[in-house]
Amino acid sequence: MAAQTVATNDTDTAGTDTAGAVDLGPASALSCRECGERFPLGPIFACEICFGPLEVAYDLPTGDPEGLRKQIEAGPDNIWRYAPLLPVPADVATKPNLNPGWTKLVKADNLARELGVTGGLFIKDDSGNPTHSFKDRVVAQALEAARAFGFTTLSCSSTGNLAGAVGAAAARAGFRSCVFIPHDLEQGKVVMAAVYGGDLVGIEGTYDDVNRFCSELIGDPLGEGWGFVNVNLRPYYGEGSKTLAYEICEQLGWQIPDQLVIPIASGSQLTKIDKGLQELIKLGLVEDKPYKIFGAQAEGCSPVSAAFKAGHDVVRPQKPNTIAKSLAIGNPADGPYVLDIARRTGGAVEDVNDEQVVDAIKLLARTEGIFAETAGGVTVGVTRKLIENGLLDPSLTTVVLNTGDGLKTLDAVAPTSGPSAVIKPSLDAFRSAGLAG
Amino acid sequence: MAAQTVATNDTDTAGTDTAGAVDLGPASALSCRECGERFPLGPIFACEICFGPLEVAYDLPTGDPEGLRKQIEAGPDNIWRYAPLLPVPADVATKPNLNPGWTKLVKADNLARELGVTGGLFIKDDSGNPTHSFKDRVVAQALEAARAFGFTTLSCSSTGNLAGAVGAAAARAGFRSCVFIPHDLEQGKVVMAAVYGGDLVGIEGTYDDVNRFCSELIGDPLGEGWGFVNVNLRPYYGEGSKTLAYEICEQLGWQIPDQLVIPIASGSQLTKIDKGLQELIKLGLVEDKPYKIFGAQAEGCSPVSAAFKAGHDVVRPQKPNTIAKSLAIGNPADGPYVLDIARRTGGAVEDVNDEQVVDAIKLLARTEGIFAETAGGVTVGVTRKLIENGLLDPSLTTVVLNTGDGLKTLDAVAPTSGPSAVIKPSLDAFRSAGLAG
Known part of the structure; x- marks a missing residue:
């Protein structure tokens, strides 16, 4: 196929720059x-x-x-x-990589009935990725950039999920990894981050302290040859989220859905999904049609939702306090871009409280057999709220993202998910429990 | 395509039986x-x-x-x-189901180097299934049988993984579920089993007591209309494991691998994989060639391995005591069939102790970025042992099964998977930790 140079984005105004010696495909x-x-x-x-x-x-x-x-x-x-x-280079599929993506787009008819959606409701379920979150997509891109730039160590600052994704990807690709986490994380997350055999460093301090430390390390000879996936490789890393847009459209038969509900942490994922949709239109892979993008936050960390509702262009940082820890970024870097996209497409940004998050996790599990992490509870809960307040049209095709796995956030549902009954092993006891037929 | 009646198995000697009104395809x-x-x-x-x-x-x-x-x-x-x-009926894909399978067959070059395998080593990674274990395959078959027989409740006895798989499948398919577990399971497994909203009944007793109770319930009017996936639907349920054979061969370009290493719990999975391979040969989908099937057990529950080594045809029950709880069936129903297949194909049955299981989990994670449950540690550990004792030929193509996810058995690796260092957030502290470059 002939490759021509085209603008695929308002900021891509020319093909006059020459790339360096690195081969990162297009x-x-x-x-x-x-x-x-x-x-x-x-x-x-x-x-x-x-x-x-x-x-x-x-x-x-x-x-x-x-x-x-x-x-x-x-x-x-x-x-x-x-x-x-x-x-990525054209031969990327031949290189050792976790090969994430092509996760299920589940037609959620039971959930649609409960929510009153008649236009078709789909869950894009990224818990099917190798380490069970969408992070595998972005890390896979960062890894290929690291390879192209000659880095030999893969690193990141993380509160858990990203550390596991980086550790696993580095192991498969034969990179060394050294990831940094707050020293007081839950044991489960520490185990997931450590099991892949890379170096795991606990930092005595908060996640902000970890981030500051990593920024220092990048500027120091100690960090020479290190690719920090979410710092010096961030432009490449972020592009991984475009694949969510590509897959959703291809899985819908090369069509853009009318509405998408996307979680907001830094906001990068939402902006890259929009970028991916725009690319598909410009390439002629899908028909150009309007779509609305909705952002979802937890009430305990809702700086973008607050700005959207107040009509502001600037996002005022918040101190996070929510069970949706994977979305708990109080000062989201892409917040202003998210506001712009939600307003430009006619979408909105909404938030739900922790109780609504738990309810939504259980609603999704009960209706579709999908056990989502708290971030999935946020998107499903926000979808329900957007329908109730009239901002999301239930007669249109809607795709809701689940970006992670309930096994990683068991604590959220544990207090309200137990046995219906505990009985002695006898038919009489079972009859008395009132659970038969 | 014209469907002809053929024997695909020594016991399928005629097409003279007429199926009832139920449509279960072929x-x-x-x-x-x-x-x-x-x-x-x-x-x-x-x-x-x-x-x-x-x-x-x-x-x-x-x-x-x-x-x-x-x-x-x-x-x-x-x-x-x-x-x-x-x-299953021909239109099965249009019915609500979790749609498991088509999981990754990972070319494990790093692990091959560590183990000295030169003929090609692959991990069939079933942690990519919807509830992250191979159980989704067998439950999906049982669900279709339950639908065909007009059952409205899906049930099982379980120590955890199966309960989650049944709960999730029933939720998606619109069945009621009522599953039975020992009352003192770990909280994580209880949460996974309960979150899908079906009834979960804790039985005051051991897993054996739960099983006995379920057998009573099937014979009682209380259990009328109930499909127990691993009891009255067991013949259909078991067939789900054939899909592992189909996928492995298709993913290898429609070729049977020379050697397969398969975990043994009841032994059903191993026998059905053999059945699937034989079907592919008889259908002409793959070339007829010899293959060796190896069974893998944990030393703390190794009745089949013990019988194999002793040259016995009968399996003497054991009282399980191993961290590989998903394989801890002391009286495996299909044990004699497993012995027969291992001997007929020139394979073997071997076992590894708990320490070797943990080492193998970490070896697989470190080399391939795959975090397996204890059953995966058993198969990888047994593969290593079989190479060391000369029973498995490292110059031949070998497929090793990982049937579950490390997130469900965190306790196995937690004691030995922690941070390399815990430091203050300063470059000096990091330099002193000796982890740079």
Whole structure:
């Protein structure tokens, strides 16, 4: 297929930059999301001119959407089917990688009935990824960037899920890993982060202290040769979330859903899903049609929801206090971009409280047999609330993201999930319990 | 494709039985594995003549292997791609079901290097199933049988994993579920079993007491309309394990691997994988070639391994005492069949102790980024032992099963999986820890 240079994004205004020696497939440059300045591909994350965040710009293959669609459909059952649209070399599927993605898009008819959705309700269930969260998608991208830049150690700051995803990916790819976590995490998360055999360092302090420490380490010779997936590799890392948009549309028969409900932590995932949808339209892989993007937060950490409701363009940081710990980022880097997308597409940002999160986890489990982590409770709970307050149209096709696995957040539902009865092993005892037939 | 009646198994000697009104696709009858007597398809599990176990017999489609292969390859990315070979109606994929299967077959090059395997080593990783164990495969079959027989409640006795799989499948399919567990299970397993909203009954007693109680309940009017997946639906349930054989061969390019290492609990999985391989050969979907099947047990529950080593045909029951609780069946129903298959194929049955199980879990995690449950530690540990004692040929293609997820057996590795260091958030502290570069 002939590859032509096209703008696929408002900030990708030219194909004039020449990429360095690194081969990251269609990725042509990094561009600043604020001022549009372009830089060669490299392990940098902030604009040298205005300090704005950098993102990957592409020369994407156009002119033959049908051929591209066929190429994708003939690809592997993982994110690498979309290699022509990602910052990875064309032969990425031959390299050792966890190969995440191509998770189930579940038609949730039982849940739809409970919520009154008539236009088709789907759960994109990312608990099916190798380490059971969407983090595998973003880490897989960061790993390929690390390989291209010659890094030999993969690292991150994490409160748990990301540490496990990095440890597992590094193990498969033959990288060393060294990840940093607050020293007082729950044992389960520590075990998941340590079991893959990389170095795990507990930092005496909060997650903010861990982050500050990692920033220092990147600037020091001690951190030489280290790829921090969510710091100096962040522009590549973030692109992994585009694959959620690609998969959802392909699984719907190459159609964009009318409405999407997406959780907000840093907000990166939501903005990249929007970017992915825009790319599919510009490439002619899907019909250009309106869609609405809804952001979901927990009430105990709802800075973007608060700004949306107040009509602000600026997000005021909050101190998180919620059971949805994987979404507990009080100062979300992509918050302003999320506000822009929700408003531009006619969506909204909403939040639910912890009790509603637990109710929604159990609702999803009871109706669809999907045991979601707290973040999935947030999106399902927010979907319900958006229908109740009239912001989400139940007669339209709606996709709700579940980004993680209930096994990792058992504490959320444990107090209210126990046996219906405890009985002696006799038919009389069972009859008395009133559970028969 | 024209469907002809053929024998696909030594006990399937004729197509003369007529199935009842139930539509279970190519399934034609139940046949006794001991005396060969045949019975119409129904919710029965023991031969009326000799009390032997019943299994499903088929009229399988032959005469056009290339057409069948193409049909399968064009099917869904789950076990229903093999619907023509399973006891399910042809339109099964349109019914609400968890749609398990089509899990990753991981080329384990790092692990191969550590173990000295040169002929190609693969992990069939069933932790990617909806509730993260192979149980989803067998429950999916039992559910379709329950639907065909008009049951409205799905039930089982379980020590945890199966309870979760049944609860989730029933929720998706709109069945009531009522599952029975020992009352003193770990909280995590109780939560997983209860979260799907079905009834969960704790029985004051051991797993044996739970089993006995369930057998009583099946014979009582209280249990009318109940499908116990691992009792009265067991013949159908067991067939789900055939899909592991189908997937492994298809993922290897329609080839049977030279060697397979399979865990033994009841032994059913191993015998059904052998059955599946034989079917593929008879259907002409794969080349007929020798293969060796190896069984893996934990030393603390190794009745089949002990019988194999002693040259016995009979399995003497043991009282289980091992961390591999999902394999802890002291009196395995299919033990004699396993012995027969291991001997007939030139394989073996071996066991490893708890320390070796933990080492193997960590070896697999460190080399391939796969966090297995204890049963996966058993198969990987046994593979290593079989290579060391010369029973498994490292120059041949070998597939090792991981049937479950490490998140469900965290306790096994927790004592030895912790941080490399805990430090203050400073570069000096990190330098002193000796973990840089």
